[in-house]
Amino acid sequence: MSHVVVIGAGQAGAALVAKLRGEGFEGRITLVGAETAPPYQRPPLSKAYLLGEMARERLFLRPESWYAEHDVALRLGARAEAIDPAARRVTLQDGETLDYDALALCTGAHPRRLPAAIGGDLPGVLTMRDLADADRLSPEMVEGRRLLVVGGGYIGLEAAAVARKRGLEVILVETAERILGRVAAPETSAYFRDLHARHGVEIREGCGLERLLGEDRVTGARLTDGTEIAVDFAIAGVGVEPATGLAEAAGLALENGIRCDRHCRTSDERIWAAGDCASLLWGDARVRLESVGNAIDMAEAAALNIMGRDVEYRPRPWFWSDQYDVKLQIAGLNAGWDAVHVRPGATPEQCSHWYYRGATLIAVDAMNDSRAYMVGKRLIEAGKSPDPAQVADPSVELKALLK
Template identity: 70%
Template sequence: MSNIVVIGAGQAGASLVGKLRSEGFEGEITLLGAETGPPYQRPALSKAYLLGEMERERLFLRPREWYEGNDINLRTGTRAVSVDPASKTVTLEGDEVLSYDHLAFTTGSHPRTLPAAIGGELEGVFTVRDLADADALKPEFAAGRRLLVIGGGYIGLEAAAVAAKMGLQVILVEMAGRILQRVAAPETSDFFRTLHSGHSVDIREGVGLERLVGEDRVTGAVLSDGSEIEVDFAIVGVGIYPATVLAQNAGVTCDNGIVTDAFGRTSDPHIWAAGDCATLEWNGSQIRLESVGNAIDQAEIVAQNMLGAEKTYTPKPWFWSDQYDTKLQIAGLNLGYTDVVTRETGDARSHWYYRDDTLIAVDAMNDPRNYMVGKRLIEAGKSPAPSVIADPETDMKALLKS
């Protein structure tokens, strides 16, 4: 094998090509990215970058010179339009054709948008997914302006926190019965509802968007409860979907993502996938993990397996979110939880998810020590009794030795 092409220059793509070189691969590596800049970190876009606390250059995972120095052909502003597995070629815009011995999709995901019929194409309606989105949003964040956030997931809440800190008037609507309903327990939803309310964010749960109004630019919104509000701009945070069109058109098996096996290999033995675009095996089913940690870990395993390592990938899910002065850290997956135990020590708080008697996940708010304990317990397959976790006198570190 002498030629590897990686499509998608995000966190997973950058991690994959870096690992190929560190593992001693000496062949040709091409990393294709549709955006004009080198790979960068996305989580900061809706936090420090919007706040003006992080410069553009600090977003970059590595300077462009690093890729040159490691003989990685980083081609930014370059979009792949098709992949032909039979001839092992990738066709780019402009009809240039690249050949490959092995190819990896690290194409990430796209934000869900609003239909044009309800005002989704009006000026002043934004998503927060890439650097161009954040740059377009920055001028909108001026004290006193009125922002409507549509969606009460982590992206929506993070954007609301930034806006509130900058003195904007913020209304957040969530169609479900509570914010974070899809991803967290009621206890975590309650914590963040209280946090945002304390910063004057108007959270309206069980209320959806009927339509945005305005001539060319959004000026208001009609909500599902019949209320009408005036807004200066809107942010849509209603989820993402995997970028699978190239893979699907190439005949690669996809099902809510590009389906991979335990090694990161797709239905084509010469094509691999990692990151937000890929599904992976987890407890007998295929899931997608939308996180930086998974993008890095899965991509690095794929790089090793491209070189013949045959290492299975066992994900260790972890996530985080920064809102105001609160850092939420999440370990594990709470899928199918039956009980939640709360632990409070001073200003620190954590919620521990159990499926019957098994500890499966932890949400930790300003509680890094218990987050690390919980993460290690989950990875080790240890499940202390819920009463032990809830007891403020419990020596949590001692649980790791039991």
């Protein structure tokens, strides 16, 4: 392959080009990014960066000079407009074209926005996904103001935590019966509901947003229970959609994202995909893994396969979330669980929740308990499932579960 073009200069795109060079690829590499900043970390945006605890430059995955030093053409502020698979050509928004021998799509995901019909397009209604979002949000985070968070997933909860730490009043509404209802067991939902309540967040579950109020800017909200509240701004934390527009227009197969085989190759033999935009097989299911770990690992596997290494990508799912002084670490995927076993920790804020499908351990949520996370991760990756009674017994050493 003499010229590899990578569309998407995020975590996956940066990992892919670094892996190519690290493995000795000597051809041309072009990394195309729509944003003007070089590839950066996203997780700190809604935490340390928004709290003012991390400088902008510390977000960058590598100094911008690294790309030139490693002969990677970094095209920032350059949005890819179209792909022509037959001609093996990418057209940029300004009309420039890039011919490729191999193409990698690392286009990530876009935040879902609230419908304009209910006021979602009013100024002061924000999302939290990229650096521009964080820079728009930071000036709004003024002590004493009132924030409405729409959505009780991890995005919404992290935003609520930062806002409370900056001294704002926070109301969070979740249409479902409980926060984290799509992604976690009731035990984990209860843990984080209590955590946020203790930090002063007003959580309203089973209560959705009917519409946002205001003319030139959002000033309030009418909720589905009939109440109206005054707010200074709002954050939509209602999930993301994979960025598949380019792939779809190019005729690539889609299935919950850009459909990839076990080698990260799309339905076109010259095009690979990695990261949040890509779907892959997990057992018999096709999933997208929205995590830093998957973005890096999948991108590195794609890089090796671009070089003809014939590597099968086997994901090892892990995720994390930081809220207040609690670090949640998740190992595995909990889809299809039928029992959850709680393992107490040394303190009330330290515990772990172990998900089982039948007799099989499939996932662990560990709150401020890194040892439980590490043991759970090792067990899941090894295909071992300890007796749930031992898991739930704090007198049984975690190490003993590995035997």
